[in-house]
Every structure is written in C-alpha cells, then in structure tokens.
Amino acid sequence: MDLRYSESDQKFRAELRAWLRDAVPAHGDPPRGADWSERRDYDTAWQRKLYDAGYAGINWPKEFGGRDASLTEQLVYYEEVARARAPYVGVNFVGLLHGGPTLMAEGSPEQKERHIAPIIRGEQVWCQGFSEPGAGSDLAALSTRAELDGDAYVVSGHKIWTSFAQVADYCELLVRTDPNAPKHRGITWLAMSMDLPGIEIRPLPTLLGSGEFSEVFLENVRIPLECRVGAENDGWRITNVTLSFERGTAFASDMYQLQQSLRDLTALARRVTRDDASAWEDRALRREVGHLAAELDAIWAMVKYTVSEAGKTGVPGMTGSCIKLYYSELKQRLGEISMRLIGRAALARDDLDDLPSGEIVHSALQSLSLTIAAGSSQIQRNIISERILGLPREPR
C-alpha cells in the first residue's frame, strides 16, 4: 500500500501545473449567457489548446492522438486541472469521454478516420441520443424506429434530454432495428450527422432556465448504412461499452474540485457576518464543513483505491457505482450548506454585494442533476446490490 506518486508522476505534475498556470487565465472566463454557440467556441478552443500542448485525451491511446497517460498520471491530471480551475470539458463531454472511446473500440477503420482525430482536436462535437420519453432508466425500452432502405436506415422517433444537441455535429443514436426481438436484442448504434434533413431540435429548458439539453425529433431521417457502429441488432452490447466509459473517470476532476469549493466556502464564511461575528465562529457550521471535508478526502482516497485496483486487475472495479452514488449526494449537501451560509442572498441568481450568490445558487441547483443523469442513484443502488452483493435482480 503506497500513496506516493513516482518521480515521473511528479515531473508530469510540475510540467502540467506550469502550463496550466499560464493557459487557464489566458483562456478567460466561460461565457455566462445562454448562447450555446459561444459556449461551443469557448469549450472547443480550450480542447484545441490541450491538444496542442499534448494534454488532450489523457487516457486515449497514442495511436488516436491521446496522451496514453498511466493511471497515476491520470489522477495527477485530474488533481491539477481541478486545482487550476481549468475550463470544464463542456460540450466535448460526449465525444471525448464516451463517443470517441466507443468508436475506438467498436468503430470501422473509416469511422475512426472520420471522427476520432476531429474529436480530440475539438473540431467535432457529439451528443448522446439514447434517452426517449418512454425510455430513461429502462433504456432498452427505446422505440425510435429504423428501417433499412437500400443503403440507408430511415429513422423516425423522439429523443429527449439530449445535452448539447443544438451545437453538436454528430449524435450517438440508439434505434430499434428489430421490433420483434426481445428488447435488448433489437437495438442498433448509429453515428448520426446532425445536419441530415428530418432532424428537428427543440430546446428543453432545464430548471436552471438554460438550454443545456434539447428534445430531438427525427422524421424519416436517412442515415447512411456506413454510419452503423458494429453489427445490426448488436447495439445493446455497444451501449454497455459506451456506458462503462461514461461511468468511469468522467467525474474525477469534479470530485477533486469539491475540495477547492469547500476551501472557498470556508473563506467566504470568514467574510459573512452572523450575530455580529463571522459565520466561521459558528461551531455548528465548522462541524458541518469539517464533516464534509472528511468525506471528500475519503472519496478521493476511494478514487485512488479504485484506480489502483484497475491498474492491478486491468478492469475498472465495480466500486465506480459506489463513487458516483456517494459523490453526487455529497455535492448536493455542499450546495445546501453554501446556500444556507449566504442567507437571503440565496434568493438571487446574480451576485449580491460581494457575495458569490450567482455561482452558489447555480451549483446548488445544477447538483440536482447528478443523482439523475448517467444512471440515477436508485439505478446505482440496484447495480451495487445485484452485481456486488448478489441480491435478487429487478425485473428487466
């Protein structure tokens, strides 16, 4: 049992830290408004900078332009990116964290050629068209229909909660190709270009009022056969490949970032006055902060443990579900403590006086999505109790 980063890890850390020190401030703050094309420009330009500096695709193989960093270097990467408050992966999330990796594993040589390099350079943005109004947690119940007609699938259906759809170039699209097969067996995975005729994108405002996700209506969209990833009706297996990447280390930097958020909260508590004293004098608040700090340190230790386990066994451990479950609830608790700290300033989504109420309210509200997206907390508990503890399975 050894928690020490090697000399080469430390060297990697020093180089990355030095690069981030200049690059992050130079990139400026993210656009605040609701204009998603500005957001796309901001996020993809950052991705391009990472690429030019050799830090893009930290866990991607070299042959695809990635850094192919060791597992411990990846940990260092997540720590440093969080520490430097570097821009979030943003609109590049789907392509970088699961679309690209799925294509590397399952795509044809032409598909890899068409997508992988542009994704890692920040030139191609992806979205994920999995969920439908009738198929959320029960994803395999999806009903978007695809029928083969000559050299193309003709697709009609309705996708929902599709993040970044309005700025995406491609979509990971799940369709039903065999309506008569059992539900897990009639699904196919398609890489759909978002400019095809018959695609209509309607913004679906989130509870933040933002247009982060959309509904996507498909009406007789002709998707060329060459866009099919893997075999027809083998889409469920490929979906699981995609989901395993999505649930992997996707949240690692955010998790480490929470430690930073807690330090910010502490500094803020020293500035906020309560009962003629600073809020930090409030012992109850200090206990709550200290409690959370212990849990955050523990969850980061758990990430290290899980990463080391993956290094030893070659496969990511099942505890990924545990980490996601615990982390998302921790972040919601942190959101609530922060809201309580600023008192009536929490009624504002803009900064009031010198209080960062805009940011605090935003994160507190946004954290509510964490227990829903990428497998809800209830679904994670089902997974843990069934696959780890061996308890009887839910109906599927």
Next chain:
Amino acid sequence: MDFQLTEDQEALREGIRSFCDGRFTFDALRELEEKTAVDRELWSELAEMGVFGLRLPESEGGVGLGFADAVLVFAELGRRLVPGPLAWTQLVAGRIDGAATGEVVVGGLDLRGPVGGPLVVEHLEQLDALVVLRRDGVARIDPRDLDGTLVERPLDPHTPIHRLASLPEGERIGDGADAARLRLEGAALVAGQLLGIAEMSQELATEYARTREQFGRPIGGFQAVKHILADAFTRQELARAAVYAAGATLDDPEVGSVARAVSTAKLVAGEVAMKNARACIQVHGGMGYTWEIPAHYYLKRTWVLENVFGTIDEHAEEMAEHVDADA
C-alpha cells in the same frame, strides 16, 4: 502509487482472519459475556499472532511492520469483536515491558480532548497498567492505586467498565507531543476496528437478506432492503479507503497530512460503523432487536470505540481547522 494490498498484506489479513474466525465465533463471544471478557489465554494467543508487537522492530522482538499493516489487522479484530484494550496495548508495546508479548495487559484513558461526563475506565480488573493521555503528557498508573466502582450494567457486554472517583498523576512516561502522537496512532487503529465492524454488519445483514423469506421471496429481493444494503456497502468502501489511507500516511508522512488523514479515517469509519450496525439490526427485523442475534454487539462496540481518541464531532472540528488553514 499502488494503493492496494501487497501479497504480504493479503496473507497477513488472511492469517489473522482465519485465527479470529476460529477463535471468536459468536458462540465464543456469548460465553465471554459471562466472564471478564479479557481472557489471558486468548490474550497471549493474540500476542503470538503478533497483534501487539506488530510495529515493533524485529530486533526488539516485534514483527517490524507499519501502520498500513496494523489497520488491516485491527479491521479483522473489529470484524470478530475481539474484546479487550487491543489498541492501547499495541500503542505502548516497546514503551511498557511485557505489552508486546501479551504478559502485560495495558488499558488507557484519553483525556486530551474536551472530556465530558464521568471518568470511565474499560477492563479495569484485567489491567496490569493504565496509560493516560493528557494535553501535557503521558502517564502510567498502577491500576491497584485506583479506586474504581464496577458499573453493573455496561453498554457493551464485552467491555466491562469502572467508574473512577479520582485519578492520580501517575508516573510520567512521555511529553505532550508523545500524547498527541499516541492519540493519532490510537485513532488510526480504532478506525481499523470500526471498519471491520462496518464490514461485518453489512455482510451479516446481506446474508440474512438472501435467506430470510417473506411474501414468498427473499427479503433481499425487495428494493427497500436492497438499497439499505447497497448504501451500507458503499459506506464501507468509503471507510476502507479512508482507513487504509490513514495507515499509509502514518507510514509515509510525505504523502499528505497525517493529522488530516487520521481524522478523516476516525470520523468516517465511526459514522459508517454506526450506520451499518443500525442497518444490520433493521434488516434483521424483530430478530435484530433480540439479544440472540449479534447485531447489537456491533452497535454497542461501535459506541465504545467512538468514545476514544476523538469523537466524530471532535474530528469534524479538527478537519474544519485543516480546511481553514488551507483556504
């Protein structure tokens, strides 16, 4: 970095696990209830297993291992609720003759924190020496000099307690820094025991949920029960990471703040043990509320361990100081 058990560590864990599984069955624990709990014969067997001399150098008759190993051993002792002042005796092995070999049973009192309530000593009748941690130093007291009254009904049936009217100064065997250090080390060992309690509580509950049937199916098929167990497992893995990290940090302080890692471990493991022991009782239903089912032993021992080397609240306040210092 390789934050996993080495082969040697796995072997150490297996060895101590099979010893405890054989020696501290639930039947044996029930029998110990009637007795004084610290059985001299068992104590010397534990010593032979290396439990007390684990961290002493081989040149001094110890096993020459570190804290990362010690927390593993203590997790196993916690799983089987091995009774006695285990952490205290290991802490002073090397400082007090005979502790490492099991000839001398050492108990202790941690008076460094803000002490509330009466002076309560565990296992007094069995002790050959009592160690007291105070802010300004470490003292050794001869238990025969103490005027203690046995408390008829202790919370934990395996942790008899005496109430003391007063406490003599005793013989000074260490300074304030030693006391602080021993408290940290003790907190890490006890966090190990709490991890073991959390683990075993979850395992007992899961096993029961697989076999107990109601409404024509195993209760482990009901989602309300499955989710209790999924949470218990998740918390246990969180505690494991925290406890192992505390062990590894004590061994190699360059990897992080020892005080912070230990507070994290003690706080998290204490809370998790408490929640998992409670979940274990809940999943056992009415049987969980009986004396017969060992679930209550786990909850009761958790309270004993919570009240030494810093409580959840004390460690939370210490963590807040760490965060504030870094802010």
